[in-house]
Amino acid sequence: SQKIEQNSEALNIQEGKTATLTCNYTNYSPAYLQWYRQDPGRGPVFLLLIRENEKEKRKERLKVTFDTTLKQSLFHITASQPADSATYLCAPSPSGGSYIPTFGRGTSLIVHP
Amino acid sequence: GAVVSQHPSWVICKSGTSVKIECRSLDFQATTMFWYRQFPKQSLMLMATSNEGSKATYEQGVEKDKFLINHASLTLSTLTVTSAHPEDSSFYICSAPDSGVNTGELFFGEGSRLTVL
Numbered sequence: 609s610q611k612i613e614q615n616s617e618a619l620n621i622q623e624g625k626t627a628t629l630t631c632n633y634t635n636y637s638p639a640y641l642q643w644y645r646q647d648p649g650r651g652p653v654f655l656l657l658i659r660e661n662e663k664e665k666r667k668e669r670l671k672v673t674f675d676t677t678l679k680q681s682l683f684h685i686t687a688s689q690p691a692d693s694a695t696y697l698c699a700p701s702p703s704g705g706s707y708i709p710t711f712g713r714g715t716s717l718i719v720h721p
Numbered sequence: 722g723a724v725v726s727q728h729p730s731w732v733i734c735k736s737g738t739s740v741k742i743e744c745r746s747l748d749f750q751a752t753t754m755f756w757y758r759q760f761p762k763q764s765l766m767l768m769a770t771s772n773e774g775s776k777a778t779y780e781q782g783v784e785k786d787k788f789l790i791n792h793a794s795l796t797l798s799t800l801t802v803t804s805a806h807p808e809d810s811s812f813y814i815c816s817a818p819d820s821g822v823n824t825g826e827l828f829f830g831e832g833s834r835l836t837v838l
Contacts, residue, residue: 612764642826651727651814651829652765697765708755709827711765 610635612712614698620718621688629683629715631698638700641674641681642709646695652711655696656683688719723749723819727830734805735838742800742833744815750795751817755827756788759812771798771815805837 613632621627631641640659644652658665658674658681665672671684681700685692695716699709724747734740744754754771769790770778777790787809789801802809812834816827 649832649834651832653829654826657826708767708770713764
């Protein structure tokens with residue numbers, strides 16, 4: 609069955625450092641993969657989308673990579689700030705043409721001042 | 722970006738009662754909306770796809786008679802939890818893709834926290 613793995617342990621980093629979050633998926637061949645941010649008690653907010661033919665995508669301090677061979681996406685936040693503290697969700701699009709993404713459990717990022 | 726509004730943001734009800742949650746797209750039309758449920762520290766689980774003008778499509782294991790979905794217009798979908806029980810307590814979130822853009826990017830509501838006593 610299709611599976612999305614994100615590190616369930618919180619990632620603690622110091623302000624100013626680069627945060628790197630990992631998303632691994634199995635039994636998937638997603639056409640694209642999305643990353644969302646979710647704050648406690650709120651709905652997710654879209655951050656970035658990367659397509660299978662793109663190796664890397666950037667948006668301000670965010671960078672996403674997509675390795676379809678490794679079946680992995682990495683999400684980087686450079687020059688992290690305490691305001692970046694949140695849970696980050698990985699969402700590969702399912703195979704078969706459906707555009708409804710399936711979400712991973714998310715990784716909590718805590719940026720310490 | 723597109724805005725999706727959800728109401729109420731939280732609700733407490735007695736066991737056996739029904740609760741209605743509304744999801745509105747404020748600045749775009751949404752022929753399709755999605756309803757998710759999320760338990761603490763768990764992933765978003767898709768419950769059903771709401772289609773304007775037709776019946777909702779439910780995911781496997783979701784009781785359609787318990788979770789009634791109505792997509793009354795291009796900007797409103799409602800989820801009614803009928804005869805709610807404590808195990809229905811959860812965080813319910815709706816979302817919609819931006820109209821005319823089939824990239825999969827979803828715009829989410831603020832979520833509704835349901836507590837059934």
